[in-house]
Amino acid sequence: MSFWKQIKPTFLNYPAQGKETERLPFNVRRIWLFTVCLISLVSIGPLVSLAIFDYTVTKNDTEKEIHLRMEGLVDHIAGTVSFFLEEKKAALSYIVYANSFSDLNNKERLAYILEGLQRSTGGFIDLGLIDSSGKQLQYVGPYDLEGKNYRNKDWCKKVRASEDGIFISEVFLGYRNVPHHIIAVRQDLPDGPCYILRATMDTGKFNTLLSLMKIDKTGDSFLINHQGILQTPTLIHGVAMDSIKLTIPKDADEPRVYEEVCEHGDTLVIGLEYIANSPYILMILQEKKDLMKVWLKTRWIILGILLGGILIMLFVIIHVASYLINIICNESRKTMLVLSEVEHSSKMASIGRLAAGVSHEINNPLAIINEKAGLMKDLFEFKDEYSSDPKLIGLIDSVLSSVERCAGITKRLLSFSRNLDVSIQRVNISAVIEDVLGFLHKEAEYRSITVHVDVAEDVPNFDTDRGKLQQILVNLTNNAFAAVEDEGHLDIIARRQDEKTITIKVRDDGCGIAQKNIKRIFDPFFSTKTESGGTGLGLSIIYGLALELGGKIEVESTEGMGTTFSVLLPIEKGEDEKSPTDERSWDYSEPIS
Amino acid sequence: MKVLLVDDEKDIVSTLAERLSLRGIEATWVTSGEEALNLLKTETFDLAILDVKMPSMNGLELQKKMNENHRELKCLFLTSRGAEEASEPGAQLTGQENYLSKPIKIEELIKKMNEALKS
Numbered sequence: 001m002s003f004w005k006q007i008k009p010t011f012l013n014y015p016a017q018g019k020e021t022e023r024l025p026f027n028v029r030r031i032w033l034f035t036v037c038l039i040s041l042v043s044i045g046p047l048v049s050l051a052i053f054d055y056t057v058t059k060n061d062t063e064k065e066i067h068l069r070m071e072g073l074v075d076h077i078a079g080t081v082s083f084f085l086e087e088k089k090a091a092l093s094y095i096v097y098a099n100s101f102s103d104l105n106n107k108e109r110l111a112y113i114l115e116g117l118q119r120s121t122g123g124f125i126d127l128g129l130i131d132s133s134g135k136q137l138q139y140v141g142p143y144d145l146e147g148k149n150y151r152n153k154d155w156c157k158k159v160r161a162s163e164d165g166i167f168i169s170e171v172f173l174g175y176r177n178v179p180h181h182i183i184a185v186r187q188d189l190p191d192g193p194c195y196i197l198r199a200t201m202d203t204g205k206f207n208t209l210l211s212l213m214k215i216d217k218t219g220d221s222f223l224i225n226h227q228g229i230l231q232t233p234t235l236i237h238g239v240a241m242d243s244i245k246l247t248i249p250k251d252a253d254e255p256r257v258y259e260e261v262c263e264h265g266d267t268l269v270i271g272l273e274y275i276a277n278s279p280y281i282l283m284i285l286q287e288k289k290d291l292m293k294v295w296l297k298t299r300w301i302i303l304g305i306l307l308g309g310i311l312i313m314l315f316v317i318i319h320v321a322s323y324l325i326n327i328i329c330n331e332s333r334k335t336m337l338v339l340s341e342v343e344h345s346s347k348m349a350s351i352g353r354l355a356a357g358v359s360h361e362i363n364n365p366l367a368i369i370n371e372k373a374g375l376m377k378d379l380f381e382f383k384d385e386y387s388s389d390p391k392l393i394g395l396i397d398s399v400l401s402s403v404e405r406c407a408g409i410t411k412r413l414l415s416f417s418r419n420l421d422v423s424i425q426r427v428n429i430s431a432v433i434e435d436v437l438g439f440l441h442k443e444a445e446y447r448s449i450t451v452h453v454d455v456a457e458d459v460p461n462f463d464t465d466r467g468k469l470q471q472i473l474v475n476l477t478n479n480a481f482a483a484v485e486d487e488g489h490l491d492i493i494a495r496r497q498d499e500k501t502i503t504i505k506v507r508d509d510g511c512g513i514a515q516k517n518i519k520r521i522f523d524p525f526f527s528t529k530t531e532s533g534g535t536g537l538g539l540s541i542i543y544g545l546a547l548e549l550g551g552k553i554e555v556e557s558t559e560g561m562g563t564t565f566s567v568l569l570p571i572e573k574g575e576d577e578k579s580p581t582d583e584r585s586w587d588y589s590e591p592i593s
Numbered sequence: 594m595k596v597l598l599v600d601d602e603k604d605i606v607s608t609l610a611e612r613l614s615l616r617g618i619e620a621t622w623v624t625s626g627e628e629a630l631n632l633l634k635t636e637t638f639d640l641a642i643l644d645v646k647m648p649s650m651n652g653l654e655l656q657k658k659m660n661e662n663h664r665e666l667k668c669l670f671l672t673s674r675g676a677e678e679a680s681e682p683g684a685q686l687t688g689q690e691n692y693l694s695k696p697i698k699i700e701e702l703i704k705k706m707n708e709a710l711k712s
Contacts, residue, residue: 374608
């Protein structure tokens with residue numbers, strides 16, 4: 001939460017409804033959202049596209065590389081297996097070529113040959129000599145197979161039928177009921193009949209050969225026949241003679257690599273090659289996820305960097321957008337405030353001009369009445385014939401006192417209009433308070449509000465802008481009137497606080513200000529009276545005026561008990577304190593005629 | 594004491610002159626600056642009481658012109674707009690205290706007149 005507070009744009013704190021947002025010349029929330037979305041799109045969009053592109057390309061490359069490696073491996077192992085078989089075939093072919101039937105029909109000789117084979121090429125378990133009728137004439141090896149008849153065995157028929165006279169069998173059970181492979185070589189005798197030299201291949205050696213040729217620990221490599229029957233044991237795909245549950249492409253002269261989903265749901269990468277001149281197909285399997293392990297690791301790193309990057313970018317984008325829009329927003333609010341102040345001031349100036357005009361026009365006829373009545377009174381006083389009539393003197397005095405009252409009104413109006421000018425003069429606080437109450441005493445009378453003015457004797461006359469001071473006090477008094485009930489109390493107290501400061505307190509026993517609002521009451525546009533037409537500018541303007549006068553306004557309030565506003569003003573206004581006033585003030589003092 | 598009263602409002606000056614006469618002050622009144630200047634060619638006065646705002650020539654201009662030939666002539670001003678009129682740049686020459694706001698009190702006027710003549 002605190003992190004969000006850090007980057008949260010402050011304009012979101014402003015109420016969504018109300019005068020200020022209505023008056024903002026643009027919708028900041030929408031601009032903020034638009035800015036954030038747009039910048040995010042143009043910066044994060046390409047990054048994500050690049051990441052996706054890179055992801056796809058590296059994935060394809062890795063797959064291609066895996067396939068190539070698999071293809072190479074398959075080719076290599078197929079070559080090795082093929083060489084192994086060719087070697088065995090060549091050895092047997094040589095034996096039948098180099099030895100006559102009678103040599104081979106000699107058990108000792110045959111045993112000698114087997115030993116020779118095992119010592120040289122290796123990979124043979126036994127040897128048997130079979131005549132044309134299929135009967136095993138001689139047998140050397142660890143099993144008891146002598147005299148067995150193979151006439152009806154499949155391999156026997158095939159070797160007799162084969163053109164080149166050499167046959168490599170698929171795995172089969174045979175008499176021993178143990179899966180094994182044999183190689184049989186047929187030798188045709190010149191006089192017609194033939195004989196067959198049969199050898200059992202050492203499957204262990206075969207299996208070792210295949211098990212060495214693996215890509216990975218989890219990989220599997222084995223031989224199958226063209227029907228998909230396993231010829232060698234496997235790690236997880238069954239034992240020899242089992243049927244493999246994978247598709248086998250039919251016409252693969254070249255090594256083939258393809259992918260297939262196995263029954264466990266894992267994708268397997270399969271390398272396959274038909275081994276020439278044999279019934280075998282070499283098959284190498286590997287789970288794809290094992291092969292892609294390195295790439296998968298890279299993928300997480302890329303994803304991590306991408307997400308991290310996006311988060312950082314979003315943070316920066318939101319932060320920058322908030323910062324800039326805050327500036328715009330604040331500037332715009334300042335402008336609005338200035339405009340409002342100008343509006344307010346020009347309104348005051350208009351009223352001032354009107355008041356001045358009216359006073360001026362009324363003052364002349366008043367002066368005439370004054371002079372005429374004055375002359376009449378003079379005549380009564382100076383000439384004896386009228387002096388005996390006290391009633392007439394009373395009438396004249398009443399006319400003159402009315403003139404004086406009117407003159408008081410015009411004087412106040414004039415002083416109000418004059419106060420719109422910026423002018424520092426020596427003022428008497430009692431006089432200012434009197435002027436202020438002059439404007440408001442009627443309301444006080446109607447509402448039976450008791451106004452008590454208490455100016456201490458040690459409060460000196462001091463240099464300030466009378467009009468601004470008056471405006472401050474009128475505003476505070478007005479606010480106090482608004483806060484108190486009928487028959488409420490209002491105290492205006494002036495005291496000398498110290499050598500340099502005087503304090504004017506405006507204290508009421510009205511409704512008070514809620515604690516949560518007290519910090520905001522001087523904020524521009526803050527108003528609890530918006531419904532009844534409050535602009536929320538009054539206190540903010542007079543706060544500004546107090547600052548211009550080199551002073552300040554403080555507030556204390558207890559809800560339900562009342563409020564005290566204290567205006568602190570310097571007794572002597574220094575030159576340096578004038579500067580903010582002069583920069584900001586507008587001159588409404590165009591000649592009034 | 595011989596006083597010249599200048600105000601475009603005849604009702605004011607004439608009545609005021611009469612009231613001053615009742616108090617033993619010799620007061621002559623005219624209703625424009627031009628008349629006042631003409632009168633000054635033939636007569637001399639101790640004091641001039643001028644309305645600040647008058648058509649064609651205002652009180653301040655009139656004072657300037659009168660002072661060209663009659664440097665010793667003291668002036669008091671009457672204003673209908675209070676201090677501000679009397680504190681315009683031209684009026685500074687005579688100081689801020691030599692004005693009275695209309696409607697005036699005769700006692701105050703006489704007090705000011707005496708002060709002006711003493712200074």
